[in-house]
Amino acid sequence: MNKLLVTGLGGFVGRHVQRRLATDGPWQLIPPQAYDLLDPASIDAWLAPTCPDAVIHLAGQTFVPEAFRDPARTLQVNLLGTLNLLQALKRRGFSGTFLYVSSGDVYGQVGEADLPIVETLTPQPRNPYAVSKLAAELLCRQWSYSEPWRIVVARPFNHIGAGQGDSFVVSSMARQIVRVRRGLQPATLEVGDIEVTRDFLDVDDVVEAYLRLLQSGRNGEIYNVCSGQERQVGQLITQLAELAGVTVQLVQDPTRMRRSEQRRVVGDSTKLHNETGWQPGISIEETLHRVLSGWEAKEGENND
Numbered sequence: 001m002n003k004l005l006v007t008g009l010g011g012f013v014g015r016h017v018q019r020r021l022a023t024d025g026p027w028q029l030i031p032p033q034a035y036d037l038l039d040p041a042s043i044d045a046w047l048a049p050t051c052p053d054a055v056i057h058l059a060g061q062t063f064v065p066e067a068f069r070d071p072a073r074t075l076q077v078n079l080l081g082t083l084n085l086l087q088a089l090k091r092r093g094f095s096g097t098f099l100y101v102s103s104g105d106v107y108g109q110v111g112e113a114d115l116p117i118v119e120t121l122t123p124q125p126r127n128p129y130a131v132s133k134l135a136a137e138l139l140c141r142q143w144s145y146s147e148p149w150r151i152v153v154a155r156p157f158n159h160i161g162a163g164q165g166d167s168f169v170v171s172s173m174a175r176q177i178v179r180v181r182r183g184l185q186p187a188t189l190e191v192g193d194i195e196v197t198r199d200f201l202d203v204d205d206v207v208e209a210y211l212r213l214l215q216s217g218r219n220g221e222i223y224n225v226c227s228g229q230e231r232q233v234g235q236l237i238t239q240l241a242e243l244a245g246v247t248v249q250l251v252q253d254p255t256r257m258r259r260s261e262q263r264r265v266v267g268d269s270t271k272l273h274n275e276t277g278w279q280p281g282i283s284i285e286e287t288l289h290r291v292l293s294g295w296e297a298k299e300g301e302n303n304d
Contacts, residue, residue: 037081
């Protein structure tokens with residue numbers, strides 16, 4: 001089996017990668033160990049026992065409010081941390097496939113005439129997190145020209161699923177709805193701007209896209225990972241409540257409103273489909289069921 005190194009295995013997507021590889025696929029996961037992207041020696045120690053055939057680089061500082069609070073550290077972790085990883089792999093003699101997981105957030109403010117978003121659209125990042133991801137993309141693409149590796153960039157849009165933290169809107173609403181159903185909070189949800197639309201994709205479909213890009217993605221190329229479906233946040237909250245069998249009241253909280261909020265987001269994954277055969281396989285209803293079930297289990301552990 002091919003040896004796969006994945007950074008960020010403890011995160012939301014990383015845990016789903018572990019679960020997928022435990023049951024399926026040609027990849028043998030290199031065991032994780034403690035490392036720090038800003039400490040090259042710790043990365044060398046992780047790589048010392050074996051050299052991977054492929055890498056999925058998930059790790060980074062991903063929380064946008066934290067990026068505004070400390071933009072310097074966000075750039076250090078996401079850009080210099082990526083450089084440290086690339087250099088450590090080179091020292092180890094790596095010559096395989098490197099998948100850099102960026103973000104659809106790099107596109108920034110997009111006019112409605114440019115929807116759905118394609119990979120050729122010029123990025124206009126509007127927060128330090130997106131700047132750091134775009135800078136790391138450019139670094140990876142530079143290495144794709146100068147090193148005998150295959151380096152591929154993925155730009156995932158919003159992805160959701162069981163186990164996601166409640167700092168993300170769908171997961172946050174699902175947790176609150178579960179708590180309403182269990183009688184742990186009033187049937188009132190504080191929300192931000194719920195009339196915006198986003199392109200939501202199940203995390204397991206995202207993982208499938210990453211694995212296909214390892215197999216078939218072209219060197220130096222960028223691929224959107226998205227559903228291609230535009231969904232209004234408010235409608236998803238209503239759907240969550242209906243699936244849970246509860247009635248809730250939505251109350252707008254001004255503190256949850258973001259500056260320069262992008263009103264509509266929908267991506268185009270035609271390139272990914274054409275070059276790898278990938279397409280979404282999990283319905284939005286099934287995804288919302290999974291999110292609710294995940295919070296039911298967690299709230300049960302905390303309160304039973």
